[in-house]
Structure formats: C-alpha cells, structure tokens
Amino acid sequence: MSKPLVTILGKTVKHIAKLRGGGSALPGLVVERIDPQFIKRTLAGLPLGVVVISGTNGKTTTTKMVVELLESQGLRVFTNRTGSNFTRGVAAALLGEVNLRGELAADIAVLELDEAHAVHFVDAIPPRHSLILNVMRDQLDRFGEIDHTAGLLRHIAIKTTDSVVLNREDPQIADIAKSLTNQKVDYFGLSDNLRSLFPNDDELHAKTTKSSRIVPAGVVLDNFDDRFATFVVGDQTLQTSLKISGIYNIYNAAAAIALVHSIVGKNLNQSRLIKTLSSITPAFGRGETIIIDGQPVDLVLVKNPAGFRLGLQSFNPDHHATMIAINDNYADGRDMSWLWDVNFASLTEYGVAQVAGSRAYDMALRLQYDDVPFSHVDTNLKRALKHFLIVNQHQPKRIYCTYTAMLTIRRLLAKLTDVEVAIK
C-alpha cells in the first residue's frame, strides 16, 4: 500500500475511534499492522532526533515538563501526549500530527515509553538522547523482578547514540553508566540534606553502597519548600516557584532540566527556561488539585511502595480529610503485598475518613495493623466517593489512589465540576 494511503487510512480509523469514544491506541494498531515502518520512517526525518524517557515512576509528569521546557527554547516538539506509552500509542499520536504525505512538522520527538516496550522501540529506532528516571517496585507482576527491569532500562541507555541522563540517587540506575562507552553521561541528583527523604526500596532494609553518589551531577535539587525550589545547574543556582507539588515531582523537574541541558547545550536560554518551569502544571492525575464545593481536593496517584511513602511525606494530613482508594486491576498491579511495605503511621493522628476500591479491605487491614483509625470502608468506589464528599464537605480533602481508581474518581469528579478548567 502506498504511504499516503496508509496515512489516510490511519487518520480515518483515528477519526472513527474518536467518534466511538474508543481507546487511543486502536488507530496505531491498524497502521502498525499495515505499515510496520511507519513510525521509523516518520521519526527518522526529525533534525534533532528522538528522545526516550523511561523508568518506573514519574514518566508522564517528567515528559510533560521536558516538552514544555524544549518548547520554551523555540523547538517544535512531537510527543505521545495521550499517555498511551506503548509503540502503538506513538503511532496513534503520530497519525494526529502528520500531514497526508506522512511528514511531521517537528524538530524533535520526546517519547515516554514503558520500559518493557521501550526495549523493542530502541532496537528499531535508536534514540539520540535518553533519560532514565528510576527503578522501583511497580507492577512487578508484569515484568518479574527489579533486577530484570533494571536490565531493560540499561538496554535503552546502551542503544542511545548521543547522551544519557541518569538518576544519581538510584543505585541501579547510576550503575548503568558502567555499561556506556560511546555516550555522554550526565546525572541529576539531590543535595546531601534532601537525600534522606528519598529512601529507595533497597535502602529500606539494605545498606547500599554510597559510592555512586560521589559522581558530580549536572543538575542537583538543592532545596525546596512548599512549591518553591532551588536547583544547582553546573555552577549556577536557579531558584523558581513551582505549580507542581510533591517532592518526587520536584525531583523529576531536576531530571527534566538535566535532559533539556544535554539536548540544547550551550545555547540554552536560562531565563525562558525558568519562566516556563514555574508555570508547568502537573500531568493528568499526578498531584492535581480540583475544587469541589469551594474546597480543594488533591488527587495523589500511588503505584508502588516508594511512591506511596513519598506521597505521605509530601503532604501534611493536618486539617485534611483523607481518602485512600486501592484497586487491583491489571493496570494497578494485582499484587497487594506492596501495601505492607509502606508505613502509614503519619496518618494516625487525623485518621482516614474513607477507604475504597476493589481492595478496600486489604487497605483497611493494613491501617488496622498500623493503629490508624478509619471511618468507612466501601469497595464501591462511586458510593464511597459520594459519601466522602458529603461527610467532609467543608474541609480540604486528599485522595490517595491507584491508577484505575484515579481514572474513575476523575471521571466522577468531572460531573461535579469542569475538571480541566479547575486545575490550579
């Protein structure tokens, strides 16, 4: 089939899928079957090449930041914005942006890829730059063990042709540098006084070697307090207010700055970078705040023990009504044992107003063993949310939720308010 025909067909399927309200990956699947070279051919022509962002936590928010920071430098950026971070999702996103000759009007592609899928992607399309965020216990029932996942991420770095940005504070990620000979390597890291806030899974129980930390990092998150952060970039100190919250999101900003630096190099316009950085809002469901009945409702996505621990550390439970919604659908991970690797003692004083989700009773049981009081338990998420909003109407609220629980909660809240507009 001729190239324009494939593009037209793909665009038609995309249009039909949209009318049906279908998934974002379907048109990508159609094109992938008919013309497997479609993605490769389309991306090959980009003057600044392809950037891959991977890791177990924070890909979506970091990708959003990198895209906006690159745009602040005047670049036209293609990205898989739909959050469908599989090859098929990339194909689907491309279809929306190419013209009928299959050309993409962009300088660079920044792609968020799931580690397991990224491995196949980079074999076909070696990226010019890559950013490897972390390896945490996340949906390990999908991929097996942490060591295996770290191996996948290492493969992405090895396939990168120009520069690789690594997380200095994650021993398994910092270690990837040993496998890299032809690439420029840079790191993002934390100052000494912040490091204790980010225990990784190994450090929870094991004494890991600290040697990886001696390496100098191009970007260091030096300090932060409530939505204001200081980064050390090379020999410069960069201060900015932020609309993103939660330490892990702010640390991801350090990753984004490091990556943008290695892409743009000396020509970087620092003042535009800072201005943009201060205006970036969180990605869909990642620490966003929605206003309901005049009161803020924080949505905090929790996917694994490290993320949950950081979430609990980032947000002060004082004066807030707390809800926890735990589902165990495939996208959440079926294994509930991760809840037992999180300490919930910080919630003891104010308690948990509502526990919900298909594994609400697993969560309640976990709270019981940490002596955290809870008021209501309901496996029916819709009923639970309604109850939570009514009972705590005049209070700020916070909902810790797994991925599919977040999708449901967001959909339900959208009926009460214009969610997109209300994001602060």
Add this chain to the structure above:
Amino acid sequence: MSQPIIKILHLYARDMNIYGDQGNVLTLKKRLEWYGYQPEVIEYNPGDKFPDDVDIIVGGGGQDSGQNRTQKDLLSIGPKLKQLANAGTPMLMICGMYQLFGKFFKTSSGEIIEGIDLFDIETYGKSERLIGNIITKSEEFGDIIGYENHSGQTFLGHNVATFGRVRMGAGNNLIDASEGARYHNVIGTYLHGSLLPKNPAIADFLIEKAITKKYGQFEKPTINDTIATMAHKFAMRRPR
C-alpha cells in the same frame, strides 16, 4: 507486672525482605500485643551471632543478589535451625527462604545452590514465571489466599507434607497441585500477600505453638478479625 516475652527472629531482614514480608512480622508482633504478650523482634543478618533464645522464626523472599549474600551464612546456621525445628519451634519461610530450606535449588543454567535440607524438597529454576493470585486449601487452616511470583518450581519428597492443595493458581510446580511444605511446626510457602494478615489462622498457629512451647499453655483471648475476614472474602473473588 511485665508481660511475658515472645521473641521473633526475622531471618535476613536486610537481604531477604520484599513483597510485603515485613507484613508477616508486623502481624505476629501486633497480635502478640493484642493477646497480652510482649513481642521482641530480632533482626538476623549474615555474620550476626545466632541468638540462643528464639520463639518464632520468619524468613522472606529476595532478589537473586540477596540470595547470594545469604546462602553461605544460612548453611552455617542450618544445623541450629534443624535442631529448633525438631524441638517444635514454629517457623514461616516464604518464597526464596522456603526454597533454601530445601535440599537444593538448581538454576536454569544448571548451577546448584545448596540448601539446608530441613524440608525434603528440590527446586528447579524454569523460564516461566508463575505469577498471580492463588487460593489453596488446607484441612488445618481452611482456604488460604495469597499472591505468588516465582520461577523456581518445587517438588516434594517423601519426608515432607504439603502446606495446602491448590484451588486456583500454580503452587509448588506445574505438575501436581501441592503448595508449600510442612515439617513439624515449620511452614514453607510461595504465598506473598502478605500471607499472615489476611490468613490470621496461620498467624495464630505460629503464636500458639510458640507460647505453649515456652509457657506451657495459651488461653487465646478473642480479638476482632472482622476486617481480616472481609479482606479474605473479597480476595477470594479476585481473578488470577
């Protein structure tokens, strides 16, 4: 008046401790408190002096790197563990430690990792990972629920009993329906979950054996397990 002490030894707390193994220790600790005892958790790591006086021993799973760090030390304390097992000390060994309590683990590349031969079991590394929710049944504990995630397949010899029969999931291997192993009061199993919070009967079994062995008798006060019962009930309905 101080409360009677029960000592829990957490075997290789540093290296063999993933997928909620901590939850098993916490469950024993809390329930002992609820029953009016004073739990004392001792973390044992490679090179430590093995304590003379322990009442319950718990061990968990780990990455391959963790198993390599502990295996030599485990062989050195093997005779002590066997002696305790034969004297009726209750133990719970999950996944990686369950395998190393057996005769050996033969990796898929043919390497033999020697175990302490407390359980008459052999484990073979396979390419396929057995992953998902699992339900087993035991005459003693009823329906047991958990989550398995292992690539080693274990086969029982003649001198060991199975811990449960698989109702849903894989269990020890893909050939027979056995899950886990049982020798005196020592339980070995592939079930994460964590196992003990949602299966309190097993926690209470370990506690009762420890208390009667040390203090002669245990009159179990009633505690409210409503949430555990509900969590168990809802977990039974979840797909593989």
